[in-house]
Amino acid sequence: MEGRAAAPAAGTVLNALANGYGAAFAIDAHTEATVELDETGEVTGEIAGAPEADTRLIERCVEVVVEQFGDGEGGHVRTESDVPMASGLKSSSAAANAAVLAALSALDATDEIAREDACRLGVDAAREVGVTVTGAFDDASASMLGGVTVTDNTEDALLRRDEPDWDVLVYTPDERAFSADADVARCERIAPTADVVYELAADGDYERAMGVNGFAFCAALGYPADPIVEAMPEAAASLSGTGPSYTAVGDRETLVELRDVWEKREGHTWLTTTQHTGATTL
Known part of the structure; x- marks a missing residue:
């Protein structure tokens, strides 16, 4: 009774911490999960390369x-x-989606549940173990379904999905930030701005939504907005999630030039693309 699955990472269009609405897009970087079931009745977990990491979610x-x-x-x-x-x-949403699909595959139950509902199983698990504040249905749905998703995280409702063909530049500083530790009260103070971002995203104006989201959440969470300014006006960029990564979308030539700028900072900068397939069994 073994199953394997992979799910993509994602970048942020709208962070749901401010007003409960979120939007995210899948990128072509993946987490794979292998599930082996037995009769012990107890589930154990392991994260490759991170022996001390918290495995409660998977x-x-x-x-x-x-x-x-x-x-x-x-x-x-x-x-x-x-x-x-x-x-x-x-990464948590990708791991949850991969673990859910791998477990479904091990039980030969993949066809017994819609992909959106499979995604909600992982969202519920994330809430139960406390790795997310909002439930992260925006992130999880983008990872599970691919493309860009716009969601109401208070209702775990999918409001819109599109498949833009973006090249994507990612900059990840060396620091780490767990979303469960984010200052939610401070994020909620920028809800009026997040409402504007939601209106843009709901209309499919994702690039402008990203820029406004990025400036607002950099201010709320204490990150520099310089990477976003450096991307403008040729590309759209935002803080991804609660940081510390930034993502920019646009054409390849523009992002290659932007990479030369972002690479001057400490950390890791890499080019990828959007991903439309979402999570898959292997």
Whole structure:
């Protein structure tokens, strides 16, 4: 009883911490999960390359799948990823989606649940173990479905989905920031600006939405807005999640030039693209 799956990371269009509405887009960097089920009744977890990392989320994802589709099985879940943890690139959502799909595959239950509902299993697991404030349905839906998704995170409702063909530049500083530690009260103070971002995203004006979101959340969370200014006006950029990563979208030539600027900072800068397929079984 073994299953494997992969789910993409994502960047932010609108952070849902301010007003409950969020928007995110899948990028072509992935987390893979392998689930092996047995009769022990207990689930253990492992994150490759991070022996001290918290495995409660991926373990709980397997447990919720077993509770709904299994018969009390236990087992082991292992994830490996080219997405840096705690960097604002939705590594937790990608890991949750991959673990859920891998567990469904191990139980031969992949066809028994819609992808949106499979995504919600991971969102519920994330809330239960406390790795997210909002539930992160925006991040999780982008990772599970691919493309750009706009969501109401208070209702776990998908409001819009598109498939823009963007090249994407990612800058990840060496520092790490866990979304559960974000100053929610300070983010809520910028809700009027987040409402403007939501209106732009709901209309499909994702590039302008990213820019406004980026300036607002850099101010709220104490990150420099310089990378966003440096991308303008040729590209759109934003702080991704609660940081510390930034993402920019635009044409390849523009982003190659921007990469030369961003690479002067400490950290890691890399080019990728949007991803439209979403999470898949392997």
